[in-house]
Amino acid sequence: MSHLTDIEIARNAKKRPIAEIGERLGIEEAALVPFGHDKAKVSADFIESVADRPNGKLILVTAINPTPAGEGKTTTTVGLGDGLNAIGKKAAICIREASLGPCFGMKGGAAGGGYAQVVPMEEMNLHFTGDFHAITSAHNLLSAMIDNHIYWGNDLEIDERRVVWRRVMDMNDRALRDTVTSLGGVANGFPRQTGFDITVASEVMAILCLATDLADLQKRLGDIIVAYRRDRSPIYARDIKADGAMTVLLQQAMQPNLVQTLENNPAFVHGGPFANIAHGCNSVIATTTALKLADYVVTEAGFGADLGAEKFMNIKCRKAGIAPDVVVLVATVRAMKMNGGVAKQDLGEENVSAVEAGCPNLGRHIENVKSFGVPVVVAINHFSGDTEAEVDAVKAYVEAQGSEAILCKHWEKGSAGVTDLASRVAELADSGAAQFAPLYPDEMSLFDKIDTIAKRIYRADEVLADKKIRDQLRQWEEDGYGNLPICMAKTQYSFSTDPSLRGAPTGHGVPIREVRLSAGAGFVVAICGEIMTMPGLPRIPSAEQIGLNESGEIEGLF
The missing domain is CATH 3.30.1510.10 (Domain 2, N(10)-formyltetrahydrofolate synthetase)
Known part of the structure; x- marks a missing residue:
């Protein structure tokens, strides 16, 4: 088992020139706008030239509500992309760019982890291509x-x-x-x-x-x-x-960025709206381009399925005319234990009953994703301290929900640790089982759309919105914006608007503090509870640990 840090693993990567990565997808060198040797933008002319090709299969990776124990959604997205390539499939991944805010705040970087990473990691987490x-x-x-x-x-x-x-x-x-x-x-x-x-x-x-x-x-x-x-x-x-x-300022930023995984597989990294305050998906242009160039495209949506996957289905798929063929829901034994009431410092001890007590959070996400008409596979992202009994408890719970859970060791072993998941996902994607439909029709009133998300996804009893907010929504309907989808700005830590309410709560209300019309993007933002559209730094920001070492290399990212 490796004891290298993520940044050390990334630094040891044997990267291939970016033109070679493009070649694997049939992108000729002239269609790439290089940024150094290991990253490039894909030209608008080339994207236009492949527009009439058929689409590959679309695989969405989402997760349970995040906990301080860590889930590894991006890590699983990257690992699954490598795994699909390892079993002989032509696959690409599409993820979001990292924001400097969380990089220097709480989260550190956002390019996967262990042996399932996208490189160049430092540039991706800092200025990247300037988008x-x-x-x-x-x-x-x-x-x-x-x-x-x-x-x-x-x-x-x-x-x-x-x-x-x-x-x-x-x-x-x-x-x-x-x-x-x-x-x-x-x-x-x-x-x-x-x-x-x-x-x-x-x-x-x-x-x-x-x-x-x-x-x-x-x-x-x-x-x-x-x-x-x-x-x-x-x-x-x-x-x-x-x-x-x-x-003019955005002309180059509109072109998707092509980079590679540690295993030299193609990765598009483009756009980065947060999922708790924005719509949480990478760019439509990167995803649709990847679908023209690869047989399988693995993409992710931010935070838990109550936010990222809901917005992916109701906003991105609706706007782009695409639909997922299969959804992978990432969970960890550690996070199940946390949802079952175990404190972070006690996660190392075997506790099967806490795992079982935390599983309803996972169960609710499975139900919610299935309600969009798409098959769901659970990926159990393996941590070294997980015991067999704990893993079996998750598998048994998921089976009882009419789904299946597969143990994945991509963090430790790269593609070799995720071939079981890759084979099953490819099989499901090819089966044509998906009957995708968004949660609500365009014609539904704006308030009823908010109400539908709150009741069907968050399982709330009611939406709390004062007259001023309801009047504002009605005014926008009169102005011709009633057919827009809703983008909920809500805490990522809970199905409710109370970040401390773990598990699968019911009987809660969803207070709407403010609504904002994004007429250009084409959605209405409903700001719930205490969520902030400008975060603050924590008491000890990650920035305190970040610096250059004597060799001029960056330390402290991740």
Whole structure:
């Protein structure tokens, strides 16, 4: 068993030149825009040239609600992609880019772990190919142009009290949640209250991840509602004439990034909206491109299936016209024990009854995913301390739910540890068993959509929303936005809006604090409970441990 850290394993990787990785998918070198030797963007012309090809099979990897014990969803996504290639299938993976916020905050990096990683790990977790910087710049260009328009006479009659476009940065910084801008007198404009969100919560991020090409991107950017007049009529980004320049800033960022796994298999890493405050999936353009180039595409959706998978099905699949053929639900024995009430420091001891007590969380996710008409396989991501009796308890529980659980050791062994899962997933994907349907129709009212998600996915008794919120939803319906899907902003740690409520709670209410219209992305965000769209750093941020060693190598990521 290896005792190397993730970053040491990544550093020892035998990477192949990126042109070779592209070749395996039939992408000629001229269609790649290289960023160094080990990463490249895939050109828009090439993507257009393969648009008429048939799609491969789509495999979604999701998970139970995350616990401090760790689940390993990205690790399993990467491992499964390697496993499919190892059993002779032509497979690619599609994951999200990492945000600097959690990288320097609590989470560390986001490129898998152990022997199931995507490389180059350091670059992917830091600036990568600059996509997030481009998104941040495009977003804040629009912010600057709004304030500038008001300063130079406000021809559009923007009501300064009703500017709804905030600013963003890709960092956790609670001091910026609520701010006042334009202090300092006449030369600096008119003071107003505003604030910052994290870049991954930006509507520009969502738009980049849902747009099909540059023309669609510009149209969606133009559709962003930035403010309202006194008569409550909306003002769009295209009224500010910002959509063209924003598209220029995002032109290269729209091209998916190609990198590789430790086993030199192709990986698309593109886009990165958070799943607890945004829609939590990598870009449509990366996924649809991969489906044209590979027979099997493994992608993931953020956090537990109550958030990521629900949004993947109801937002991404609906918008992109794609559907998953099979879903892999990641669980760990440790997380089951935690859901069963065991404290983190006691997870090392065998406790079969706690495993059994924690399994209802897994069971509820299985039921929820099945309700979309897609077959589900549970991947038990193996940790060295797991005992046979504990693993058997999970398998028996899952079998009783009419599904199956397969033990996976990709973290320790790479593709060799995940061939059982890969074979079963390929078999299910090829079987045509999936009868995918989203949870609600477009025509359903906005409040009823929120209510449907809360009751059918979270198993809540009621949605708590005051008159102001219900009136706002009705107003948007009158304005022609009633057919949009809902993007729930909710804690990832529980089915409820209370992060401490583990397991499979029932009898809870879902309080809606605020609703935001993302007219360009094409969804309505419902902000539940205490969730923040600009996170803060923890008491001891990961940044304190990150630095360069004497060899000039990065230490402390992961």
